[in-house]
Amino acid sequence: MCRGFITSSRYRAGEVRENSSPCNGFSMTVLGRAPVLCPFAGVCVALIAQDLGVSLPLLPLLSVLSAGALILCWTVDRSPGYWAFFGGIMAITALASLVICRRVPISTTFLPQEYGKWKGYIVSERSWGGRRAALVKTPKGIFLAKVSPRKELVAGQKVEMEGRILSLPHSDKGSFREDLYWRARGFVGEIMPARLTVVGRCSWFHVARWRNLISKSILLTLPSRTRAYLLAAWTGMKDPELKSFHERWGTSHLLAVSGFHVAIFAGGISLLLRRSKGHVWGTSLFLWLYVFLTGAAASAVRAALMMQIALLGHVRGRPVRPLNSVSLAGLLLLLWRPWWFWDLGWRLSVLAAYIIAAALERNLTRGWLLSVGPLIWGTTLPLVATIFGSVPLAGLLINPIAGPVFGFLYPFASLMALPALAGIPGGRWVAYGAEGLFILWEYVADFLATLVPWRATWNPLWDILAFGMLPMITGRALSLSWKRTMSVALSWQLFSILLWR
Structure with missing residues (x-):
């Protein structure tokens, strides 16, 4: 359902009418498939350099050099118009990095100790x-x-x-x-x-008032497990006991409002409004209401931006480029709030979405479908292990099952909870249908976790492997040869080793 929502069948390979974009002549390069990826990557390099103490005037230069290197590594032809487009992307990269990095030292309207x-x-x-x-x-x-x-x-x-x-x-x-x-x-x-x-x-015009009302209704009317899961999905509030369970299973992302939840919600709203004339604008309205109701976490806003880009593309009759959409959403978030770059939730969300987008670039073939889960686990492991010390290996086994299970359980539990929330007599008994399924899932997840009881701790080798996996994923998503892809990935790994030393 989520994939169909993001990429409508009318835009599948072989059915897309070429538009008049200047990058069509080099569609096998990064500038043709994901031009915003280069400024986004350049800005990320500039923020890392700024955190290391590099002065502001040098940051645009570093971002331009980084973006230019990416373009040259992932270019297989140079059709007419290539260098003009290249220059435009470099100018955007320099400007974006300067604007974002200047905002990082926060300015305040109050005096110290006021x-x-x-x-x-x-x-x-x-x-x-x-x-x-x-x-x-x-x-x-x-x-x-x-x-x-x-x-x-x-x-x-x-x-x-x-x-x-x-x-x-x-x-x-x-x-x-x-x-x-x-x-x-x-x-x-x-x-x-x-x-x-x-x-x-x-007043009732404040989202905070509605969030409090919904959370209070859930707490007072629903059984324990259904209550805890719907609080997480509807308001962004996490039950401490349930949070500890999912940390043990390696499935904490199921409780944090992210692209998974946003895709389920947007897909459901789009299905309900599919026959109305303004279904795109209606879906957009409810999509953003949901995001702000749940607290507007970085992962949720990133997913909503990607959904909005897809909806606008649908209105204009343009195909959606998944890698470009992820990069544009990430860049817009940094322009709005640069400090999100250091937020663990933002980083995990962008990495996971990037790998899924790479798979969608190749029409989610069987090989990509089987590798998406392990690739996400491998690239996010260094980030999570750095903060929490270790990551349960059980996540590799449980996550491929948990995704489809909760793709059904969240909408089902929401429907089963409506009678109780509406105050219908006997509605709480209806909610017990979802309660039993959540409890059954906990038994299954506990059993699977006992099969793989080990945990992976942080090691610099994980950083080096993850650093090489990203260019490898990008190269294959852009349909570059294995020779070029592996040479770029190995070069990046060597560079990461030199940095680490």
């Missing part, structure tokens, strides 16, 4: 160590307030605060950097509240 009184409202809240972390939107921006767990704060409440504004906590030690984590979520500073008082509720 003390005062502010009004705002709670956008969301979550546990943070032994305290509660509340996201408070004020006229000065979005601030972090860490309060006692005994303080009852919920999304949608209006608050008045009095206290001192601090810079976000910064640490150069360890793999987790708290300041970048909060900046990626839109925060500009931390408030140390001397007083925090709830003064009312937001």
Whole structure:
């Protein structure tokens, strides 16, 4: 269903009418198949260099050199118009890297240690160590307030605060950097509240009010497992016990609102509205409402952008280039909020989507279909193991099964939950149909996890292998020869070894 939603049958190989794009003459190159990939990769290199201390004037040059090297590595012909298009892409790369990198050192509208009184409202809240972390939107921006767990704060409440504004906590030690984590979520500073008082509720026009209403309805009406899964899928809230289960199985991505959930939701809405004249615009509206209702996580926004690109392509009668769509979505997110580059969720989402897009570029042949799961696991392993120490090998066995299972369970559980949420007598008993299936899945997943009880720990070799897998995946997606693909992949691996040393 998801693949059909992204690439309609009218755009399959052999049925696409060539458009007048200047890159059609070199459709076997990266500029013809995924031109935005080059600026996106150049910007990523510039952000890495900036994090290492390279000065701002040199960053556009580094991004241009990196993007140019990618183009030359993945080019097999140079038809008329090639060099003009090449120059345009280099100019876009330099401009994008300069704009994004200049925004990374955050500017604020408050003085250090400023003390005062502010009004705002709670956008969301979550546990943070032994305290509660509340996201408070004020006229000065979005601030972090860490309060006692005994303080009852919920999304949608209006608050008045009095206290001192601090810079976000910064640490150069360890793999987790708290300041970048909060900046990626839109925060500009931390408030140390001397007083925090709830003064009312937001109007119904605020998404936070609706998220609180839906989560409260789910908590009060549904049985435990159905409640926990639908809270994750509908509002982005994760049950701690369920989260620990999925961490053990290597399937944590099923609880984080991502492209998987967005594709299911968008596919369902598109199916319901397929006979209406404005089904594309209706699908777009409900798609973005869902994303913001669930908290607008980086993975969800990236997936929604790709869906929107596909919908607009459908309206204009243009084919969808999956690799180009992933790159464009990633670049737009960095233009909006550069700190997402250091967010683990953003990186995992972009990598997974990139590999799936590479498979779709080749029409999802049997070889690609079988290799997508292991490739995603291998390329994301270094990132996850760096943060959490190790990754369960059981994920390799469980994930190929979990995807189709939850592709059915989430829509089924949502339908079974509607009678209870609507207050229909006996509706809770209907929801037990989904409850039993979720419990059955836990028994199956536990059994499969016992077959593969080992965990993979971080090792620099994983980084080197992942660094070589990405150009290999890209080369084969662009239909380049194995000789060229492997030579580029091995060159990149050698470069990564030199960097690591």
